[in-house]
Amino acid sequence: MEEFIEVKDVYFQYEGTEGEDSSAFALNGVNMTINKGEFVAIVGHNGSGKSTLAKHFNSIYLPTTGDIFVDGINTKDDDRLFEIRKKVGLVLQNPDNQIVAGIVEEDVAFGCENIGIPSKEIRIRVDNALKAVDMYDYRTHSPDKLSGGQKQRIAIAGIIAMEPECIVLDEPTAMLDPQGRDEVIHTITELNRNMGITIILITHYMEEAVLADRVIVMDSGNVLTSGTPKEVFAQVELLKQRRLDVPQATELIYKLAGCGFELPKCVLNEEECVQALIKYCSLQKKNG
Amino acid sequence: MSVVRAENIRFVYGGGTSFEKTALDDVNFEIEEGEFVGIIGHTGSGKSTLVQLLNGLIRPTEGKIYINGKDIWEEPKKIREVRFKVGMVFQYPEYQLFEETVYKDISFGPKNMGLEQDEIDKRVRSAAEFTGLREDQLESSPFELSGGEKRRAAIAGVIAMDPDVLILDEPTAGLDPLGRDALLSQIVDYHKVRKNTVLLVSHSMEDIARIADRILVMSKGKKWMLDTTHNVFSRGKELENIGLRVPQITKIMMMLRQKGINVDPTVLTVEQGFNEIVNYLS
Numbered sequence: 001m002e003e004f005i006e007v008k009d010v011y012f013q014y015e016g017t018e019g020e021d022s023s024a025f026a027l028n029g030v031n032m033t034i035n036k037g038e039f040v041a042i043v044g045h046n047g048s049g050k051s052t053l054a055k056h057f058n059s060i061y062l063p064t065t066g067d068i069f070v071d072g073i074n075t076k077d078d079d080r081l082f083e084i085r086k087k088v089g090l091v092l093q094n095p096d097n098q099i100v101a102g103i104v105e106e107d108v109a110f111g112c113e114n115i116g117i118p119s120k121e122i123r124i125r126v127d128n129a130l131k132a133v134d135m136y137d138y139r140t141h142s143p144d145k146l147s148g149g150q151k152q153r154i155a156i157a158g159i160i161a162m163e164p165e166c167i168v169l170d171e172p173t174a175m176l177d178p179q180g181r182d183e184v185i186h187t188i189t190e191l192n193r194n195m196g197i198t199i200i201l202i203t204h205y206m207e208e209a210v211l212a213d214r215v216i217v218m219d220s221g222n223v224l225t226s227g228t229p230k231e232v233f234a235q236v237e238l239l240k241q242r243r244l245d246v247p248q249a250t251e252l253i254y255k256l257a258g259c260g261f262e263l264p265k266c267v268l269n270e271e272e273c274v275q276a277l278i279k280y281c282s283l284q285k286k287n288g
Numbered sequence: 289m290s291v292v293r294a295e296n297i298r299f300v301y302g303g304g305t306s307f308e309k310t311a312l313d314d315v316n317f318e319i320e321e322g323e324f325v326g327i328i329g330h331t332g333s334g335k336s337t338l339v340q341l342l343n344g345l346i347r348p349t350e351g352k353i354y355i356n357g358k359d360i361w362e363e364p365k366k367i368r369e370v371r372f373k374v375g376m377v378f379q380y381p382e383y384q385l386f387e388e389t390v391y392k393d394i395s396f397g398p399k400n401m402g403l404e405q406d407e408i409d410k411r412v413r414s415a416a417e418f419t420g421l422r423e424d425q426l427e428s429s430p431f432e433l434s435g436g437e438k439r440r441a442a443i444a445g446v447i448a449m450d451p452d453v454l455i456l457d458e459p460t461a462g463l464d465p466l467g468r469d470a471l472l473s474q475i476v477d478y479h480k481v482r483k484n485t486v487l488l489v490s491h492s493m494e495d496i497a498r499i500a501d502r503i504l505v506m507s508k509g510k511k512w513m514l515d516t517t518h519n520v521f522s523r524g525k526e527l528e529n530i531g532l533r534v535p536q537i538t539k540i541m542m543m544l545r546q547k548g549i550n551v552d553p554t555v556l557t558v559e560q561g562f563n564e565i566v567n568y569l570s
């Protein structure tokens with residue numbers, strides 16, 4: 001597997017915060033690798049450093065100490081900032097902050113214009129991106145008059161249109177309805193599978209994190225644990241201690257297994273949960 | 289008598305312009321005193337518009353809103369009083385914080401109500417405690433708080449006005465799972481002690497299922513249904529058609545039932561599901 005982003009011993013202190021101890025740092029010696037084409041979910045309590053880290057991936061913030069490499073380029077390399085921003089697109093946590101134009105399609109085109117895409121090409125990309133997030137009908141509307149969820153999808157369209165190699169999404173579904181969440185997640189999994197785009201998804205919804213290839217758990221500015229969704233979500237007690245949770249399906253099977261029923265260690269979704277229970281029932285029947 | 293009544297409500301944004309948008313159309317419902325009502329609906333279905341109408345922040349294009357039987361726009365000059373009775377925590381309430389200290393922020397509402405200093409102080413402290421803010425945080429600037437703490441401060445500011453009707457528009461979006469659970473149980477506890485009416489807008493079916501007595505379902509600017517939580521979540525297929533769904537635990541029970549496992553398919557919490565299955569297996 002080819003490495004795409006490498007985070008090496010990164011510490012980060014916000015300007016204006018004081019002190020030398022770990023609580024003064026938003027990032028506390030983070031090490032991680034994101035591979036090309038991978039779909040990674042990052043979870044962690046409020047204030048654990050997820051957004052701070054995300055803004056390091058495309059050079060909005062630079063490490064106080066340590067280094068980050070994007071496709072081999074050090075994010076501190078000023079001369080190559082343009083290249084980094086072209087490679088890594090970031091959808092910010094609050095969509096209100098990133099709406100810049102008075103009309104939806106202009107807003108979606110903004111990023112493309114910034115990286116010098118010809119206007120004919122932009123037209124096609126913007127239309128496709130708006131369709132991908134199901135907001136094509138709103139292309140001539142004013143973004144500030146849209147609902148919270150609609151704004152969120154416009155912001156995502158703007159990044160999709162830039163066709164970056166890697167998309168970082170900071171809680172893209174926090175304000176969406178269940179179907180809107182499914183649509184966004186479906187869109188990003190398609191981008192990942194069909195176009196090989198590397199996806200880094202920051203989320204508080206554990207049902208979304210289980211869909212990733214790998215889950216990274218942040219805690220107080222550091223990586224607490226990481227692994228496949230099965231490996232991470234089997235640690236129900238640890239996650240609960242760190243202000244996190246598991247999907248209801250996972251919790252149900254975990255509780256039943258805790259009462260002595262012989263069930264798998266970890267299921268991730270309703271299908272796996274139902275399958276496990278049915279298998280258990282038919283075994284019971286066989287054994288009388 | 290119902291505490292909140294909406295009668296033939298229609299609301300149009302940008303009336304008369306080329307951007308005219310009907311956000312609500314022919315909405316009718318009644319909510320009884322002391323109820324805990326969840327409001328769900330796809331994005332853009334009109335939830336935020338509706339709750340802003342209920343507290344008099346915007347005025348219906350057509351129709352009437354009654355609070356405790358009184359048409360709130362009968363005397364437009366007195367609309368401020370409605371906002372004391374119907375307290376509202378907005379979507380993204382952290383942007384409503386603007387004072388130098390958290391204490392001042394929470395006391396803003398009660399002060400405007402013209403309460404005595406002693407009473408204000410009492411209310412600020414108990415509201416802070418209810419929402420889980422620490423005593424020492426009252427003196428810090430609201431901008432030094434984490435996202436979740438800012439949210440708590442905004443909620444405390446509304447609770448300090450002790451409104452008869454408390455409306456919260458997606459209060460837990462963006463909170464970590466523990467923060468979400470803690471905040472919701474604080475709201476439920478407050479509701480139990482105060483016996484006030486609570487309206488809570490959320491996109492989390494799991495959260496709504498756990499705490500609401502009844503659910504108002506909105507779709508495309510119309511009331512789709514107002515019924516008990518149990519009845520709303522027994523209509524899984526139809527909910528999916530309007531962008532919603534049942535909680536994951538309910539889905540699991542429905543699937544088990546379809547596979548011939550005889551469990552109650554309408555459970556609403558993991559706890560209930562667990563008990564059903566343990567009963568079935570034993």
Ligand SMILES: Nc1ncnc2c1ncn2[C@@H]1O[C@H](COP(=O)(O)OP(=O)(O)OP(=O)(O)O)[C@@H](O)[C@H]1O
Pocket residue numbers: 014015017026044045046047048049050051052053093433434435436462464
């Ligand atoms: N602009 C800032 N100035 C000073 N401190 C900040 C700033 N932004 C964030 N912090 C602090 O840095 C830490 C990490 O914040 P960050 O926003 O990265 O957390 P997060 O994991 O994204 O949290 P959430 O889940 O609430 O979005 C927190 O302690 C936060 O208070």
Ligand SMILES: Nc1ncnc2c1ncn2[C@@H]1O[C@H](COP(=O)(O)OP(=O)(O)OP(=O)(O)O)[C@@H](O)[C@H]1O
Pocket residue numbers: 144145146147148149150175177301302309310311329330331332333334335336337338379
């Ligand atoms: N200020 C405004 N001007 C014009 N149209 C608006 C305005 N605010 C909202 N709308 C439109 O009115 C409709 C209802 O919006 P509203 O914000 O009430 O939805 P919502 O159900 O709260 O959505 P969400 O779940 O995304 O918060 C949407 O189609 C939206 O685009």
Ligand SMILES: [Mg+2]
Pocket residue numbers: 050051052093170
């Ligand atoms: Mg964040």
Ligand SMILES: [Mg+2]
Pocket residue numbers: 147148335336337379457
């Ligand atoms: Mg809303």
